[in-house]
Amino acid sequence: MLKLEGVNAAYGQSQVLWDVHLEVRDAEAVTLIGRNGVGKTTLLRAITGLHPITSGQVRLNGEHVQQDPAYARARSGLAYVPQGRGLFPHLTVHENLLMGLPALNGRPNARHDLPELIYDLFPILHDMAGRKAGNLSGGQQQQVAIGRALVTQPRYLLLDEPTEGIQPSIVQEIEAALTRIRRELRVAVLLVEQYLDFAWAFADRYYVMQKGRVVETGLTAETPTRDVQRYLGV
Numbered sequence: 313m314l315k316l317e318g319v320n321a322a323y324g325q326s327q328v329l330w331d332v333h334l335e336v337r338d339a340e341a342v343t344l345i346g347r348n349g350v351g352k353t354t355l356l357r358a359i360t361g362l363h364p365i366t367s368g369q370v371r372l373n374g375e376h377v378q379q380d381p382a383y384a385r386a387r388s389g390l391a392y393v394p395q396g397r398g399l400f401p402h403l404t405v406h407e408n409l410l411m412g413l414p415a416l417n418g419r420p421n422a423r424h425d426l427p428e429l430i431y432d433l434f435p436i437l438h439d440m441a442g443r444k445a446g447n448l449s450g451g452q453q454q455q456v457a458i459g460r461a462l463v464t465q466p467r468y469l470l471l472d473e474p475t476e477g478i479q480p481s482i483v484q485e486i487e488a489a490l491t492r493i494r495r496e497l498r499v500a501v502l503l504v505e506q507y508l509d510f511a512w513a514f515a516d517r518y519y520v521m522q523k524g525r526v527v528e529t530g531l532t533a534e535t536p537t538r539d540v541q542r543y544l545g546v
């Protein structure tokens with residue numbers, strides 16, 4: 313389980329996360345929603361170790377990891393796909409996927425059928441393997457970014473607005489791949505998302521953030537999207 317308890321974080325003097333409690337159980341899909349600027353990205357970065365927390369706890373499978381650097385958390389099973397995807401545009405699709413491999417150093421039981429597994433999940437990438445990532449469409453780039461995260465063989469996959477700027481047919485492909493990632497690879501997913509229909513179709517549970525705090529949580533199956541729409545203000 314990934315568990316956050318009483319997490320606070322700031323940029324300089326400006327506090328942006330307030331006493332955040334959140335958990336993602338094994339192989340669970342959880343979505344985190346809220347308006348722009350409420351702190352969702354900061355929370356993902358705090359979980360991965362890319363942004364320091366000022367107090368609170370981040371636990372991964374019971375172990376406290378809040379003092380661990382980002383690379384150590386990656387080795388402990390956390391993978392992060394940032395908003396904007398963070399690809400290397402001048403490297404090929406295949407080279408981008410291989411960038412995930414160093415996270416496997418020193419890991420016993422690492423799979424060696426990578427990135428074939430990724431090409432199986434996202435067949436279009438197989439045809440594009442030699443193309444420069446910067447020349448791909450937004451949806452294809454998102455698939456590369458998710459694929460690169462999977463190369464690290466995570467237990468927990470954190471995704472920041474994967475559908476942003478992507479056409480609906482590709483969103484469906486991404487949803488189908490994420491569902492397989494959960495079911496077949498047993499990877500838990502924490503999804504930051506503004507596109508509620510997608511988030512609700514995919515996730516079991518949701519958290520809502522407002523001004524740096526978690527203000528509501530529940531089961532997506534028991535909560536119509538219209539009940540949480542007001543938190544997005546659209």
Ligand SMILES: Nc1ncnc2c1ncn2[C@@H]1O[C@H](COP(=O)(O)OP(=O)(O)OP(=O)(O)O)[C@@H](O)[C@H]1O
Binds near residue numbers: 323348349352353354
């Ligand atoms: N590097 C930074 N330095 C200072 N303040 C920042 C920095 N990054 C974000 N902030 C501020 O922290 C707050 C939370 O931002 P954050 O990006 O985490 O929100 P978000 O919910 O992910 O929004 P978005 O969907 O727009 O990315 C905002 O008020 C933002 O202006």
